[in-house]
Amino acid sequence: MLFYYRPSSKLRVISLMLQRGAQVTPTPTFAEHEVLNVEGSFKRVQALWLRSAEETNDQDNVQTGEVSIKIVEEDDVSETETDSIPASPSGRSSMQERDVRITHLLTDSSSKKRKNKWVVGLDGKEYHYFLSHKKRHSRDGAVHAQIAANMVDGLHQLNFKAFFDIDTLAEISAAAIREGLEKSCALVVLLHNETHESDWCQLEWKIAEELNLPVCVIIDMERSSKAEELARAAAYPSFLQFQWIEYTGMRRREAMEELTLFLTKHTLHSGRAGDDDDAASQKSSEFADSSMFWYEKINILMVWGGLDMTRESHRKYQSRWTLLWYKMVRVSTYICVLTCLTRLVYGHGPAFMDHSSALATLLVHFHLLYAPLQVSKIMNSRLVRRVLTEVLRTGDLSDLYWISKILFYLGALLVPVALLLYVISWEPLFLSELYIGAERTAVEKAFGYGSGLLFLFGIFTHIPLLICVHIMSALVKLMSFVACESAADKLHPQIEALGLKRYLNLRRRAFRFKNVGSVADYEPQTSTLAESGGVCVNASATAIVVTDEAMVGFQEHWQMGWKVYEELNAALWPMQNVQLVWASTCLVVPLCLAIQSQLDPNFVIDRFPGAPPYIFWLNCLRLAWIWVQGPVFILIEFAFETLVTVRLRSVAGQISEIVFTKPTTRPVIDSIVKLKQPSRFSSLRIPATPCTLIALLLLFLASAVPWGFVRFEVNS
Incomplete structure (x- = not known):
C-alpha cells in the first residue's frame, strides 16, 4: 500500500503511526530542495521513528490495515482531532485534498489530546546543530551556500533545528558565533578545498573544540581531495572522532541519510516534553549529567x-x-x-x-x-x-x-x-x-x-x-x-550482537547440552582432549570461522x-x-x-x-x-x-x-x-x-x- 503526501506550510502532522510494511512515497510535486532527499533516506528515518514508538509502548496506536494521523492547524496546536484514514485508494484520494508535512513525535497512549513534542536537544539547548560552511567558492560560486540551505531546509522537515547564519545571525561577530555554538548540541561542517581559508570557519572549529561538541564532517568529494583535507584536519582532533560523510551529486541522498542518523544519535533525546518546556529541558540536562553505567547511589x-x-x-x-x-x-x-x-x-x-x-x-x-x-x-x-x-x-x-x-x-x-x-x-x-x-x-x-x-x-x-x-x-x-x-565484536556478527562473554557462555552451554542426553547425565567438561575426536572440548564448542575482513x-x-x-x-x-x-x-x-x-x-x-x-x-x-x-x-x-x-x-x-x-x-x-x-x-x-x-x-x-x-x- 502506498501513502502519498506533499509538503505545505499551513498544515502539520503531529503524530504518524504507520502500518507495519507500509511505504511512504513522495509525489512528483515534492520540491528537491525541501525533501531531504526522502526517496533514499526516509525509510531509515521511518524505522528509527517506529522503533522509538515501540520503546515507549505506543504499539496500541498502530492499527492493522490503516494509518492513524493527527492533523493540526498551525494557528491552534492545543486542540487536535484524530482522523483514521484507511490505507486504500479512497484514503489516498482523501489525503490528496490536504497537504501535510511529516514530523515525528512520541504520543502518549494514556491521553490522546495531551500536547507532546520533541525535547529540542540533549542538554536542553536551543539548536540541534550548528552548520559551519564557506558560502562562496572561487570556481563554482555560491554552490555550497545552496547545498547548505538545502540541508537545513530538509532537516527542518524532520524537526531538526539549526543555527544557520542566514536564518539566525543578524550581525556576524565572534561573540554571536560562540553563543550559537554554546546553544548547539553538535557541529556540522560542510567541507571543501577552500573552507579552511575562511577565518570565521576556523573560529567556529576552535570554539567547538573548546566546548567538546561532537563534529560531523561532510566533505564535497567533487571539489576537494579527502587526503588533503584529512591532513589539514589534524589540527582539529574532534574532526577525526567520527566517520566523514562523502557528498557527491550522485550520492546526496545517502549523505543526507547518514547526516540524519548522526543527528538522531547525538542530539535527540527521546523523552516527552510536557506542558512546561523548562521542566523538560531541566530533565534532559539531568539525564546528560547522570552516569550511564555506574550504580546511581554512588x-x-x-x-x-x-x-x-x-x-x-x-x-x-x-x-x-x-x-x-x-x-x-x-x-x-x-x-x-x-x-x-x-x-x-x-x-x-x-x-x-x-x-x-x-x-x-x-x-x-x-x-x-x-x-x-x-x-x-x-x-x-x-x-x-x-x-x-x-x-x-x-x-x-x-x-x-x-x-x-x-x-x-x-x-x-x-x-x-x-x-x-x-x-x-x-x-x-x-x-x-x-x-x-x-x-x-x-x-x-x-x-x-x-x-x-x-x-x-x-x-x-x-x-x-x-x-x-x-x-x-x-x-x-x-x-x-x-x-x-x-x-572481539569484529570477529563475527554473533559476537557483536551478544558480546564476547555472553557468546562464549551460550555456545558452551549449547554444546554441553547437545552432547549430554539429559541434565542428570551431565558431567563437567575439562580442557583435555576428548577421547573420541581428539579435539579440545571448549574450543570445539566455541570456535568460529573468521574471515580475512573480520x-x-x-x-x-x-x-x-x-x-x-x-x-x-x-x-x-x-x-x-x-x-x-x-x-x-x-x-x-x-x-x-x-x-x-x-x-x-x-x-x-x-x-x-x-x-x-x-x-x-x-x-x-x-x-x-x-x-x-x-x-x-x-x-x-x-x-x-x-x-x-x-x-x-x-x-x-x-x-x-x-x-x-x-x-x-x-x-x-x-x-x-x-x-x-x-x-x-x-x-x-x-x-x-x-x-x-x-x-x-x-x-x-x-x-x-x-x-x-x-x-x-x-x-x-
Whole structure:
C-alpha cells in the first residue's frame, strides 16, 4: 500500500503511526530542495521513528490495515482531532485534498489530546546543530551556500533545528558565533578545498573544540581531495572522532541519510516534553549529567563528599545550594591543609606527636586537593566519553554496573567505620583541656579548639570524598579494558550482537547440552582432549570461522582499544604518584617512631601522665590509623589494577579459543592478543600482577615490625 503526501506550510502532522510494511512515497510535486532527499533516506528515518514508538509502548496506536494521523492547524496546536484514514485508494484520494508535512513525535497512549513534542536537544539547548560552511567558492560560486540551505531546509522537515547564519545571525561577530555554538548540541561542517581559508570557519572549529561538541564532517568529494583535507584536519582532533560523510551529486541522498542518523544519535533525546518546556529541558540536562553505567547511589557519596563531576557546559543546571556545598567542601580542605602545615611547622602543641605522622596527615589532605580534580577531568574527558559510547554500543553494561554496586556498598561500609575511627582518635586531642594541658598558652588552646571545630566539619566530608575518589579511580581502570574487549565484536556478527562473554557462555552451554542426553547425565567438561575426536572440548564448542575482513577489522579495533587503555592508565599516573608518596610516608611512621624512641630517652607516646587513660589509648589508635590508611588504599587501588590485567589476559584467552579451528589465523591472533606487559601502576610503572600484589601486602605486614621498638609508656 502506498501513502502519498506533499509538503505545505499551513498544515502539520503531529503524530504518524504507520502500518507495519507500509511505504511512504513522495509525489512528483515534492520540491528537491525541501525533501531531504526522502526517496533514499526516509525509510531509515521511518524505522528509527517506529522503533522509538515501540520503546515507549505506543504499539496500541498502530492499527492493522490503516494509518492513524493527527492533523493540526498551525494557528491552534492545543486542540487536535484524530482522523483514521484507511490505507486504500479512497484514503489516498482523501489525503490528496490536504497537504501535510511529516514530523515525528512520541504520543502518549494514556491521553490522546495531551500536547507532546520533541525535547529540542540533549542538554536542553536551543539548536540541534550548528552548520559551519564557506558560502562562496572561487570556481563554482555560491554552490555550497545552496547545498547548505538545502540541508537545513530538509532537516527542518524532520524537526531538526539549526543555527544557520542566514536564518539566525543578524550581525556576524565572534561573540554571536560562540553563543550559537554554546546553544548547539553538535557541529556540522560542510567541507571543501577552500573552507579552511575562511577565518570565521576556523573560529567556529576552535570554539567547538573548546566546548567538546561532537563534529560531523561532510566533505564535497567533487571539489576537494579527502587526503588533503584529512591532513589539514589534524589540527582539529574532534574532526577525526567520527566517520566523514562523502557528498557527491550522485550520492546526496545517502549523505543526507547518514547526516540524519548522526543527528538522531547525538542530539535527540527521546523523552516527552510536557506542558512546561523548562521542566523538560531541566530533565534532559539531568539525564546528560547522570552516569550511564555506574550504580546511581554512588552519586549520594559524591555529593556528600563534594566530588564535583559536573561538566562546565552542564554546571548552569546544578542547584545553587549544591554548587555552594562543593565550594564549602573545597574551602574546608584548604583550611585543613593550612592547619596541618601549621602544626607541622610549629612542632608542638595539640595532636602533635612526631614529624612523620604530622607529615602523613598533611599529605592525605594534599591528595584530597589534587585527586578529585584529576578524577573529574578524566571522567569528563573526550577519551572516557568515547569509551562509554563503545560500551553503550556493545550493550555490555552489566559488569561495570555490578562492580560499581559492590564498590558502593563497600564504600558505604567504610565511611561510618572511618568516621568513627577519626572522631574517636582525633577529637579528644583537639578539645580535651586535660590533653592540651593547663600550662599551654592561650594561643595554643585557641589553636586546639579551633582545629577541633574545623575538624568536625571537614572530617564528615573528607572521608566520603576520599572513598569516592578511589571508587571512581577503580571504575576508570575497569573501563580501560572495555575498548580492547569490544574489539572481539569484529570477529563475527554473533559476537557483536551478544558480546564476547555472553557468546562464549551460550555456545558452551549449547554444546554441553547437545552432547549430554539429559541434565542428570551431565558431567563437567575439562580442557583435555576428548577421547573420541581428539579435539579440545571448549574450543570445539566455541570456535568460529573468521574471515580475512573480520581479522583486519579486529586488528584495527584491538590496536585502537589498546591505545585507549594505555592513555587512561597514563591519565591516572599523576594522582597515583601523589598517593604513592602519601602511602610511603604512612608506611614508615612506625619506623620513625622506633628510631625516635631509641635516640631520644625522653620520647614516649604517653606524654601526659595527668590525662585520663583513654587519652593514651586513643592516641595510639590515631597513630595506628595514620599508619594503616595510606597502604590500605594503595592495596585496594593495586588490586583493581591487577584485576584489569587478569581480565585482559582472560579476553586474550577467549579470543584465542574462538579461532581455534582456523590454524592460519591463529598466529595472527597470538601476535595481536599477546600482552607484552601487564597494567602499570604510577609513573614508576610497577607491574600490576598477582605476584606484585602479594609482595606489596608482605611489605605492609613487615612495616609493623618497628612497633615492637616504640616506647609507649614511661616504664616500658
